[in-house]
Amino acid sequence: MKKIDYKFSVAPMMDWTDRHCRFFHRLMSRRALLYTEMLTTGAVIHGDRERLLGFDPAEHPVALQLGGSEPAELAASARIGEDFGYDEIDLNCGCPSDRVQSGRFGACLMREPALVGDCVAAMKAAVKIAVTVKCRIGVDEQDPEEALFAMAESVARAGADALIVHARKAWLKGLSPRENRDVPPLDYDIVFRLKDRYRDWPVIINGGIASIAHARELLAPRGGVALDGVMLGRAAYQNPGLMLDVDPVFFGAEAPQAGEHETVEALMGYIARELACGERLSAITRHILGLFQGRPGARAFRRTLATEAVKPGAGLDVVRAALACVGRSESLARAAE
Incomplete structure (x- = not known):
């Protein structure tokens, strides 16, 4: 399996990180890991695959994010993604939208860590590329310490190659998807505590990271614990010029463009x-x-x-x-x- 460097990535964002966006971002960083928008297993299996999954080879390294909760369907979708040439398959366990909840995937899966483990195991058995999970620290009234660590234990045991943690809860009742990106308070410390338990397993932090300087700060060790990567979302999209600093700052390489x-x-x-x-x-x-x-x-x-x-x-x-x-x-x- 090809080793993936998780040090800096751009988050999967619905309606934003399509193939045009990813090609544009790739012009500014050769090394950042890029993600597709979330695609449901139903769309991947039954939809227009070339339109939904096609991408320019220049986008590598690029990961496909899937939404679903049925292990066999996720395994089939992962195989399709691998055949299209994606470098990684990621399972969405963080999206709080009503449509996602009604389909029993996204953030509501924080309540079913054993099922998520089964999904990861099925995908790992189906493909040779990396399989990861992106999650929240909990939903609604869950205790984040219990919810996040239960999720991590389940997917690590199932063979997940990394865990990406959006360091805030998702409130499935009472907050819109937009509000869920800002209103629940951030808890970066819990991600460091998780990494302290899983020293040899990649843990990537996401949520509220507004600048390259902030990203660097989160990669600095805390109490001897260092995270494996940062994932930026809206900041990288709304202020894409910051991507020109990614390769020099995080990978010690020259930026692909002068400006x-x-x-x-x-x-x-x-x-x-x-x-x-x-x-x-x-x-x-x-x-x-x-x-x-x-x-x-x-x-x-x-x-x-x-x-x-x-x-x-x-x-x-x-x-x-x-x-x-x-x-x-x-x-x-x-x-x-």
């Missing part, structure tokens, strides 16, 4: 290829709106893309016009620092 301006230029060939295949420009450019966050011209960049990329026939000229709103000297400032 944000060069990243957009590097994306042009991909955009042209996708437009030629019938894709809409806005489906790609919606992911780059936050690229120049906080810089002169950023608002005009966003406004140009938001108003022009959605028009029929919009092409590379729209991207060039948006890029012209932001001076190149701004993007080169990073390289000079």
Whole structure:
């Protein structure tokens, strides 16, 4: 099995981390582990697989996140993912949406650690690539110390290759999925306590990590305990320019691009290829709106893309016009620092 470096990853996010987003992120980091949006086992088994699962080889390393709770269906879906070339299969045990709950998967599985263990064991038996679990620290009135450690024990025994912990509860009653990303308090300490118990098993922390500096801080040892990786979600999506610092900071390697301006230029060939295949420009450019966050011209960049990329026939000229709103000297400032 190919060894995966979990030091830095971008979280699976519904409606956000599609193949266009992942290709864009990959232009800024060669080493970050990228994740698909969650796909249900039903969609994988019965849906348009090429549309749902297809990805550009440049996206590696890339993981497929599955939603489900039936071991045989998860095993079949994992095999399909492996055949498509994914580097890892991840099981979602953290999503709190009503649709997910009604399907008996996502965060409600925190109440059924034995079932999750059975699911992991079935997937491990079906594939040769890594199988991981992403979970919360508990749901509703659960004691996080009991819920999280029971989940970890079950999936570790089943052979899971890593556990990714969103360090807050999910409230399945009373909070919306959006509120569940912010309202329940974060508890990073419990993740360190978990890692202290599983010194030789990868434990990755997720939740509320807003910057590269914050990520570095969480990777620093606490009481002799060091986590194996950090996973950023909204921060990496809404302020994607931070991805240019991932390889230098976490992997001791040079960033693939000199700056944000060069990243957009590097994306042009991909955009042209996708437009030629019938894709809409806005489906790609919606992911780059936050690229120049906080810089002169950023608002005009966003406004140009938001108003022009959605028009029929919009092409590379729209991207060039948006890029012209932001001076190149701004993007080169990073390289000079």
